[in-house]
Amino acid sequence: MNIILVTPDDFIGEQTVRFDDQRAKHIKDVHQAEPGRRLKVGLMNGLMGMGEVIEAEDSGVVLELLLDRHPPQKLPLTVVLALPRPKMLRRIIQSLSSLGVRELVLINSYRVEKSYWQSPFLNQLDDYVRLGLEQCVDTVPMQITLEKRFKPFVEDRLEALSENSLKLVAHPYVDRVCPRNVEQATTLVIGPEGGFIDYEVDKLAAVGFEPVSLGDRIQKVETVLPQLIGRLF
Numbered sequence: 001m002n003i004i005l006v007t008p009d010d011f012i013g014e015q016t017v018r019f020d021d022q023r024a025k026h027i028k029d030v031h032q033a034e035p036g037r038r039l040k041v042g043l044m045n046g047l048m049g050m051g052e053v054i055e056a057e058d059s060g061v062v063l064e065l066l067l068d069r070h071p072p073q074k075l076p077l078t079v080v081l082a083l084p085r086p087k088m089l090r091r092i093i094q095s096l097s098s099l100g101v102r103e104l105v106l107i108n109s110y111r112v113e114k115s116y117w118q119s120p121f122l123n124q125l126d127d128y129v130r131l132g133l134e135q136c137v138d139t140v141p142m143q144i145t146l147e148k149r150f151k152p153f154v155e156d157r158l159e160a161l162s163e164n165s166l167k168l169v170a171h172p173y174v175d176r177v178c179p180r181n182v183e184q185a186t187t188l189v190i191g192p193e194g195g196f197i198d199y200e201v202d203k204l205a206a207v208g209f210e211p212v213s214l215g216d217r218i219q220k221v222e223t224v225l226p227q228l229i230g231r232l233f
Helices: 022-029 086-099 114-118 120-136 150-161 198-206 221-232
Strands: 004-006 016-019 038-043 048-057 060-069 075-082 101-107 143-147 166-170 186-190 210-212
Touching (some): 004 022, 004 060, 022 048, 022 060, 038 060, 075 150, 086 120, 086 221, 120 143, 150 198, 186 221
Parallel strands (some): 004 038, 075 101, 075 186, 166 186, 166 210
Antiparallel strands (some): 038 048, 048 060
16 A cells, blocks of 8 residues: 555544554554554545554554645546456556546447456455555545446447547557547547457447557557556546
């Protein structure tokens, strides 16, 4: 953890919090914190600052907080992603969270296995987002939405979601190269392993999404995502 995240439920006083969970173990075992030690802390959806260790016992850890800084700005980016393989999902969400992506929409696609939507990993998305926040020292979680039906989402909701943004769909079989250093809000759609089928690309194009690529190499989703985001911003 590069920052200790606290929630309103952790407070035992106006500026004092107590942990008796994994955070307490991390503070004692990794930071080897003793009373008087100061650590980076942040309130979920709130300010960041420092926390001074008041107690560090087997029963728990108590910190006194001074929260006086705003978290870093989110990227003006919404990622619309075909649901990946469950074991890849954890890494992808943690990565997107640490990169500062504002919003993630997980969608269905022809090449998405139906079994993916029954994965228990989908019940742990908030945990993966939190891991990303702890890595990058942020307190504002990425918003995640699940859309299990491709056509209704694209036809009925995607246009409003992407309003006033640059609309791009990553597609490896086009000549236009992804732009660099954009200076506007962007909605980036990324397909499954193997890409979207033609029908899906056409549906996205019908609501204003322009296909772009990173060149001739076909890469895994978890590899191409940070490349695209780094290129765009």
